Amino acid sequence: MIFKTLAGKTSFVGHRLPQTFLFLLFLGSLGFGALFFLPETSRLKRIFQHNSDNSAVITDSMNGQSAQPSSPIGAAQFDIGVLRIQSQLSSSNGKQTNNNKESSQGTVSMEHTSEGDAADNKVHTRGVVVSSRARSPVRVKLRNCMLKPPYLANYGKPSDPESLQRREKVKEMMKFAWDNYKRYAWGENELRPLSRNGNDGRTFGGLRGASIVDSLDTLYIMGLGEEYQEAKEWVENNLNLNVGGEASLFEVNIRYVGGLLSAYYLTGEEVFKRKVVELGRNLLPAFNTPTGIPHGVVILAGDSRRSSGGDLGRSSVLAEFGTLHLEFVHLSELTNDPIYTEKVMNIRKHLNQLDKPRGLYPNALNPVSGNWEQHYVSIGALGDSFYEYLIKSYLMSDRTDEVAKRMYYAALEAIENNLVQRSPGGLIYVAEWRGGILDHRMSHLACFSGGMIGIGAEHGSPETRQHQLDLAANITHTCHESYRRTPTKLGPEVFRFDDGAEASAPRVNERHYILRPEVVESYMYMWRLTHDPKYREWGWEALEALERHCRLATGYSGIIDVYGHIIQHDNLQQSFFLAETLKYLYLLFSDDDLLPLKDWVFNTEAHPLPVIPRNCSQERGHRPNWTH
Ligand code: DMJ
Helix, strand or coil, X not given: CCCCCCCCCCCCCCCCCCCCCCCCEEEXXXXXXXXXXXXXXXXXXXXXXXXXXXXXXXXXXXXXXXXXXXXXXXXXXXXXXXXXXXXXXXXXXXXXXXXXXXXXXXXXEEEECCHHHCCCCEEEECCEEEECCCCCHHHHHHHHHHCXXXXXXXXXXXXXXXXXXXXXXHHHHHXXXXXXXXXXXXCCCEXXXXXXXXXXXXXXXXCCCHHHHHHHHHHHHCCCHHHHHHHHHHHHHHCCCCCCCEEEHHHHHHHHHHHHHHHHHHHCCHXXXXXXXXXXXXXXXXXXXXXXXXXXXXXXCCCCCCEECCCCCCCEEHHHHCCCHHHHHHHHHHHCCCHHHHHHHHHHHHHHHCCCHHHCCCCEXXXXXXXXXXXXXXXXXXXXXXXXXXXXHHHHCCCCCHHHHHHHHHHHHHHHHHCEEECCCCCEEECXXXXXXXXXXXXXXXXXXXXXXXXXXXXXXXXXXXXXHHHHHHHHHHHHHHHHCCCCCCCCCEEECCCCCCCECCXXXXXXXXCCCXXXXXXXXXXXXXXXXXXXXXXXXXXXXXXXXXXXXXXECCECCCCCCCCCECCCECHHHHHHHHHHHHHHCCCCCCXXXXXXXXXXXXXXXXXXXXXXXXXXXXXXXXXX
């Protein structure tokens, strides 16, 4: 969540490409560094039919009832890599156990099939697929620990008819966005719905298909089977990682690495693992700096593979280098290679030992000297997802990463002491800080913090729990106000609390809405945490506004002025609209058993990554030492 500026995003070093927005780089006279901006069909159906059949088998078996007769299920499962139940082999004698709930070791493992299983010799016993090939301990461990049961269309199905109807509406929106992308921009990074073509941008260094990779998990959890299959096939046949342009490390990480990891963990399809491991390797040169703090830009492939943008010391951005942890720890899990974890632990260690003005983390750091470059602090653009990844690192480590936990709560305390404000009208907001001077503005991006503070609340000290939950609710309320106070009922990019403004955007260049997710993201978390029905109502208001103002005949588009009575579109269907905005809305109207928060953390692009159970990594021998 970093530069989160307008369309397509631009980065501090100029590689995020906006289309219509302003990006201003100020060099402050008080020694501040860079401040910034204004901002085919029947076959597929058959396959998915089998998928559903399979869920029945799983349910039965899990209930300890007899499983269905086998027949075609195994074959279909193998084709598409859906999950199956596998009776565990006895590790001592290699014989298969029975197919009831308990194996001889007292467990039934649920595994995904994959291409990697092609050599397995499968036995179907009363509908249960059993592999007779012993697996490597690492592989078995990984699967048992992290791959989860499949998410089929019925997961999270709400019992009340209204929520169900609303959830169906979100699914229809996703299909509409996808179909139009497919029709006009297939293989390009994003759809431009007015001009009916694709937007390539240069943020991804020549990588293509950002909307496809960003959508994989959303399609999958919504049960859009054909569309998921198309996306998977595109990744398999067309996702070329051998590109040599300058890519944003941050953007590639959150969208491509996050999207592929999540698709792998949800589906078990080896193709996603293969791709993400290859991509992860290509990102490593970014860390070749004297401090190990990565540059923002990396050349992904080719003879001159290198990081760029600053051998002479251009700033690295807090939200960029601080938003790698979740994905990189999972890359180490997948590859059993500690290098990825080492890279991000080094960043963590460096930040931990640096002096921080009033306990705050400035947004820019010199990757050569390792020092802060200015004292501009924000939980919106340039800072945001760094804080998010601290608390989520703790949660993803099955609450063993004590350093992340300490850093998060200390940072939150500093934010509360220095940035959190109450407006004359009683709204709580998080201001920005420029060398000690408050700027009473909050960006749409910063609205993710309602959800973040909410999920962190229950893990802090018991005395602060209610206080933090209230703070989360108050920030989410303020962000809702920024929507409610516009005629379109969509919120502006930046809203202010000075010169008489109260959660509104007096400046014309801050009035756009580019399909961003942060506000509905916080609604989703607050719903899960409190079950207060107002969050679902607010989500529905946002959905209706999206339909009214952002839906065109050819896809969805951001709008230029949320206060305008005549709507002008920015001609971009952002990939994060499919990855995040629609996914969070879908989850908001689903029951909590769809991606439960105790089992999954969402990366900053809303790609779910599994919590790594504490006994898993330890046994695999490379669990990082979280305590230094
Ligand atoms: C997304 O790409 C991610 O949420 C990122 O962290 C910041 N900005 C966009 C959405 O606004």
